[in-house]
Each structure stands twice: as structure tokens, then as C-alpha cells.
Amino acid sequence: MSIVALRDAVVLLGRFPALSGVDLEVGASEVVLLQGPNGAGKSTLLRLCAGLLRPHSGRSVVLGHDLSKSRAAVRRSVGLLGHDTALYDDLTVTENLQFLARASRIELTAVGSALERLGVSARLHDVVVGRLSAGQRRRVALAGVALRRPELWLLDEPHAGLDQGGRDLVDGLVSEAAADGATVLVASHELDRTLELKTRRVTIAGGTIIADVADSDAADTDAADSDVADSDAADSDVADSDAADSDAADSDAVDTDVAGVAGGRGS
Ligand code: ADP
Numbered sequence: 001m002s003i004v005a006l007r008d009a010v011v012l013l014g015r016f017p018a019l020s021g022v023d024l025e026v027g028a029s030e031v032v033l034l035q036g037p038n039g040a041g042k043s044t045l046l047r048l049c050a051g052l053l054r055p056h057s058g059r060s061v062v063l064g065h066d067l068s069k070s071r072a073a074v075r076r077s078v079g080l081l082g083h084d085t086a087l088y089d090d091l092t093v094t095e096n097l098q099f100l101a102r103a104s105r106i107e108l109t110a111v112g113s114a115l116e117r118l119g120v121s122a123r124l125h126d127v128v129v130g131r132l133s134a135g136q137r138r139r140v141a142l143a144g145v146a147l148r149r150p151e152l153w154l155l156d157e158p159h160a161g162l163d164q165g166g167r168d169l170v171d172g173l174v175s176e177a178a179a180d181g182a183t184v185l186v187a188s189h190e191l192d193r194t195l196e197l198k199t200r201r202v203t204i205a206g207g208t209i210i211a212d213v214a215d216s217d218a219a220d221t222d223a224a225d226s227d228v229a230d231s232d233a234a235d236s237d238v239a240d241s242d243a244a245d246s247d248a249a250d251s252d253a254v255d256t257d258v259a260g261v262a263g264g265r266g267s
């Protein structure tokens, strides 16, 4: 079974087609690097797969769930690290992860080892998240994803704001997840330089996929990145009426929403 199966998938943000017809099939335990210029649609693609955005048209099936019918089950099953870590600022590091663990019916004892795995030192465990640095928050958010060991990992520029140690941890985490049989979609320009896994590089520009190459023939695909014009034009003054906001109208219990998602809306 494909873990992700998109067929001519269109996602509108307001009236802007952030995805304008994406075809993508990803199988179990594949690691896919999503590349492309700012505004290409990488975050939108990850958020679609996380069940946070409603597909406008086409066919979007993730983990066997048709996203045009129901997105709650997908939200529960995937692990998303978004641009915004969506942790609770007024809860401590430990409380945040315990909250996630409860929502995902995971033993609370797993919290400590997830934090340790991401190098979050014990002296930070009782600090409220609002007082952490950006890099520390990101490590905690990643610990939240690792804690849940999702079948599908969706990491949106996970290296951003991390020091070298943190970057290495991200790479290790991705390798481990893949070795565990999980599927990983990563929007990143860094992973391909460090990761020894067999990966696949998908390049997206202007809301569609313009290149899709397996590791073995990936040698000269960097060109695809740089040639593409920035499709940022729509950024500035577009009303904030995107489908994500309408998630609030979905009547899933709060805890199931939170369970799947370590990140909020991307940029
Ligand atoms: P990437 O992650 O590749 O930088 P995004 O998926 O964040 O790109 O954005 C894709 C496009 O959607 C961008 O051109 C952006 O300007 C546009 N966009 C993002 N949010 C909105 C919104 N709320 N309304 C309209 N357009 C938006």
C-alpha cells in the first residue's frame, strides 16, 4: 500500500493554488527529500499530508485515508514538525510531552527517553517552553514526534535554527525512523548532504512537482533547485482565509488533533 498517494492534488490557500496538481506516490519506509524555492508549496504539501488542509480537487490518500472525506484519522497518525512548533508556552517541557503522550496513549515513561534522544538536558525539563530558545523548542517538538513513533513523519525544514549537534540528531532520527519502517517526507536542503540513506529527491516549484529522482541518479539534480523562479509573489497581501483555519470547525476532540501534530501552520 502506498503511504502517500496524490493524484492531481490541488490545494487552495484563499484563492491561491498553493498546490496546483501534484502527483506523488510514496511507499512504506521511503525517505523523500522535498526541495524547491521559497513559496514552491513544500509546506503546503506537508500540511496536506498531515490532514491540516482540505484538498480542493484531485485525489489525496494518506495512510489509506481519503483526505477529501475525512482528515481526523490522518492527523492522529502522522507526526508533523511544522515551522511553528505548536507547543504550549506556559507548560513545562515535561508537561508538554506528557500531554502529547496521553493524547496518543503512550506510556508517560517514554517521555524521558524521547527528551534524552533529542539532547534536551534534564535541567530544562521543568522549564516552561515559553522560556526556551528557538533551537531548544525545536528539539522538544522533535522529541514529541519521536515519542509518538508515527508511521509517517512530515518534517518541515527540521534543521532550521538548530546547532550542528541538533542537525546531526535530526539526521540520526530520520535514519532510525526509516530503519524502523516509517516513511519520512522532509522539506530540507541539508539532509541530502549528510544522510547515508537511500533517498528520493522530489523538487517542487509553483505548486507542482518538476523533478523526482531516486538517489542513484540524483547526481545532477541541484540544477533543478536554482533554475526555478521564486513563486513568492502571492505572499504579501493575501487575505488569511486558508483552509487550515477551517479546521477549527472540525469537531474532533482537541486531544486527537494535537496528537498528530507538533507543528502549526507553515509559512
Ligand atoms: P514553501 O514551503 O515551499 O516555501 P508554501 O507551501 O508555504 O511554500 O507556500 C506556497 C504558496 O502559497 C506561496 O506562494 C505562498 O505565498 C502561498 N500562501 C501561503 N499561505 C497563503 C494564504 N494563507 N493565502 C494565500 N496564499 C498563501
Ligand code: MG
Pocket (backbone or CB within 6 Å): 042, 043, 044, 156, 266, 267
Ligand atoms: Mg515552507
